[in-house]
């Protein structure tokens with residue numbers, strides 16, 4: 001759970017991101033602590049995906065620093081950067097599986113490429129990761145086009161877990177799933193965090209995800225992280241977007257659903 005006395009595992013300071021004249025982030029600060037699940041929310045175009053890409057080092061920011069495991073990613077040698085990347089698992093919005101590879105081959109690929117395992121060993125570990133992500137064994141030899149949306153997410157999650165990451169980044173993990181599938185996926189993320197001690201950084205629009213599994217919620221607005229706190233505190237912030245998002249009909253429904261879940265526990 002959240003231990004804010006420990007140093008952050010991700011520390012973003014004074015981050016700027018611009019595309020020409022378009023300023024997406026300005027003086028953005030954000031901390032993520034080990035073992036927590038942080039949900040990043042904000043209106044469309046507020047820069048959630050750009051923030052995720054900046055933290056992962058996929059997009060060099062216009063200014064500012066990102067430190068992960070107390071290492072500044074912009075100043076690492078290629079070898080150090082590669083070592084750091086192995087400690088991060090990423091689930092992109094569309095799954096980003098290779099369509100010409102089977103599920104087991106997709107999951108085995110990072111094990112072969114990054115740590116040089118033989119194909120047999122890599123596929124053996126890939127089968128275990130499939131099971132961890134809740135995929136049936138008979139999905140192993142299927143191609144992505146043969147999978148349901150929920151199974152694609154699970155296969156992509158299994159691949160993200162292939163190298164035993166310490167931090168898991170998820171971009172809209174429940175987008176496109178039906179409510180039952182989305183709820184199951186939320187529970188899977190929670191179970192994996194608890195079982196594996198992961199830190200989870202997730203970008204989402206899904207209010208149920210926020211209410212069900214997030215320890216803290218970071219709201220992007222006005223080109224920065226406006227607030228990064230428990231949901232109870234975030235809900236109280238006097239900001240138009242926060243009021244509309246959390247206190248509108250969908251926010252109230254998600255909150256009531258969570259209250260009912262807690263009553264049944």
Ligand SMILES: Nc1ncnc2c1ncn2[C@@H]1O[C@H](COP(=O)(O)OP(=O)(O)OP(=O)(O)O)[C@@H](O)[C@H]1O
Pocket residue numbers: 019024042043044045046047048049050051
């Ligand atoms: N490569 C790029 N070139 C130019 N502009 C970009 C680029 N990538 C992102 N942007 C712009 O940056 C802004 C933030 O984009 P981003 O995708 O991070 O938003 P978001 O908060 O994730 O939105 P959504 O919730 O709709 O997915 C948008 O205005 C987008 O058009």
